[in-house]
Amino acid sequence: LAKTTQPISMDSYEGQEVNITCSHNNIATNDYITWYQQFPSQGPRFIIQGYKTKVTNEVASLFIPADRKSSTLSLPRVSLSDTAVYYCLVATNQAGTALIFGKGTTLSVSS
Amino acid sequence: GAVVSQHPSWVICKSGTSVKIECRSLDFQATTMFWYRQFPKQSLMLMATSNEGSKATYEQGVEKDKFLINHASLTLSTLTVTSAHPEDSSFYICSAPLAGGFTDTQYFGPGTRLTVL
Numbered sequence: 001l002a003k004t005t006q007p008i009s010m011d012s013y014e015g016q017e018v019n020i021t022c023s024h025n026n027i028a029t030n031d032y033i034t035w036y037q038q039f040p041s042q043g044p045r046f047i048i049q050g051y052k053t054k055v056t057n058e059v060a061s062l063f064i065p066a067d068r069k070s071s072t073l074s075l076p077r078v079s080l081s082d083t084a085v086y087y088c089l090v091a092t093n094q095a096g097t098a099l100i101f102g103k104g105t106t107l108s109v110s111s
Numbered sequence: 112g113a114v115v116s117q118h119p120s121w122v123i124c125k126s127g128t129s130v131k132i133e134c135r136s137l138d139f140q141a142t143t144m145f146w147y148r149q150f151p152k153q154s155l156m157l158m159a160t161s162n163e164g165s166k167a168t169y170e171q172g173v174e175k176d177k178f179l180i181n182h183a184s185l186t187l188s189t190l191t192v193t194s195a196h197p198e199d200s201s202f203y204i205c206s207a208p209l210a211g212g213f214t215d216t217q218y219f220g221p222g223t224r225l226t227v228l
Contacts, residue, residue, distance in 0.1 A: 046216055
């Protein structure tokens with residue numbers, strides 16, 4: 001399984017755009033990139049998933065360059081409620097494949 | 112999205128007793144479920160893979176006789192912490208993959224807080 005590297009923490013203010021970059025240099029051809037959000041004492045919540053280029057949904061965008069060795073989660077106009085830990089995971093998307101979590105990025109949003 | 116539930120959400124027990132935690136996929140079937148453990152200020156650690164109709168697969172360092180896993184049906188997996196001790200106090204989380212389109216997305220339960228006195 002590809003190892004991921006993310007910043008340990010980031011700080012932002014309400015209304016700003018936040019970009020969290022994840023490095024995954026040894027990503028395999030069959031690997032997908034998935035981001036999860038976790039609040040204290042809750043299970044992780046799926047945010048977005050992608051394979052290449054750009055993916056956008058109602059809460060975030062995911063940018064993946066052509067070499068796929070990194071990815072950037074973009075949160076537009078964050079609010080206080082976006083304060084959480086964000087995990088970048090790389091794994092093959094096959095049933096039976098467990099997700100291995102790294103340390104994640106703790107995002108703190110202030111007013 | 113898909114919903115995974117856990118019961119109980121929290122439990123306090125005395126040292127030496129056994130505790131059962133249930134994980135259910137509410138609106139989809141899951142032949143595979145995963146159990147994680149999370150200590151304060153740390154990331155999730157995979158404990159085991161629960162397989163419907165067969166034995167669970169445990170990660171290195173996880174005692175299979177202490178953490179009993181039973182995947183009773185396509186929507187239910189249980190984790191039993193036998194003879195619990197204070198060091199077993201942790202946040203236990205399960206997940207289940209939902210197949211759809213060209214990718215499988217994993218959905219996580221809300222977690223169970225276990226405190227062993």
